[in-house]
Amino acid sequence: MARQPERIRQRRDFLAANQGRRVPSAGFVLLVRQRDDGNPAMRAGFTVTKKIGNSVTRNRLKRRLREIVHLVLPGHGHAGADHVLIGREAGLARDFALLRADLEKALAKAHLPPRPKGDARAETGR
Numbered sequence: 001m002a003r004q005p006e007r008i009r010q011r012r013d014f015l016a017a018n019q020g021r022r023v024p025s026a027g028f029v030l031l032v033r034q035r036d037d038g039n040p041a042m043r044a045g046f047t048v049t050k051k052i053g054n055s056v057t058r059n060r061l062k063r064r065l066r067e068i069v070h071l072v073l074p075g076h077g078h079a080g081a082d083h084v085l086i087g088r089e090a091g092l093a094r095d096f097a098l099l100r101a102d103l104e105k106a107l108a109k110a111h112l113p114p115r116p117k118g119d120a121r122a123e124t125g126r
Contacts, residue, residue: 003041003042003074003076004070004073005041005042005043005073005074005077005083006041006043006044007043007044007045008043008044008082008084008088009045012045013045013082014045014047014084016033016082017031017033017045017082017083017084018030018031018084019033019111020032020033020034020082021033022062023106023107023109023110024071025088025103025105025106026088026090026091026094026098026102027087027090027091027092027094027098027099027101027102028065028085028087028088028091028102028103028106028122029085029088030083030084030085030086030103030106030107030110031081031082031083031084031086032078032081032083032084032107032110033081033082034078034080034081035080035081035082036080037080038080039072039080040079040080041079041080041085041118042073042074042077042078042079042080042081042083043065043081043082043083044066044073044077044080044082044083044085045083045084045085045086045088046062046065046066046069046084046085046093047084047085047086047087048061048062048086048087048105049086049087050090051089052087052088052089053089055085057092058073058087059091060080060092061087061091062087064091064092064096064099065085065087065091067096068096068099068100068103069083069085069103071100072104072107072109073103076103076104076107076108077107078107078110078111083107085103
């Protein structure tokens with residue numbers, strides 16, 4: 001089994017991850033950014049805004065997100081990349097198995113190459 005991901009703790013790493021690929025899901029938004037620093041370790045970070053609720057609610061959502069990352073990221077994550085999960089309110093009520101499946105799908109989508117420049121959908125933003 002692959003190693004567990006390291007934690008992202010510094011604000012500059014969260015801001016850098018915001019420049020990477022963004023994959024929305026029902027319970028969270030996944031940000032994936034290749035670090036290109038030669039270190040193959042995967043890193044994971046979690047954030048939930050105050051709009052979601054009080055600290056008890058936010059921490060419960062972060063615990064759920066940490067657990068699905070603990071289960072899914074070693075097998076499906078990107079080596080040498082930062083993975084940031086931004087919690088959404090729907091992540092609190094969403095079934096844990098669905099949340100886990102959402103992360104697997106989001107990681108698979110993050111592997112897709114960017115759309116070619118001539119693609120009409122890429123130019124219109126749709």
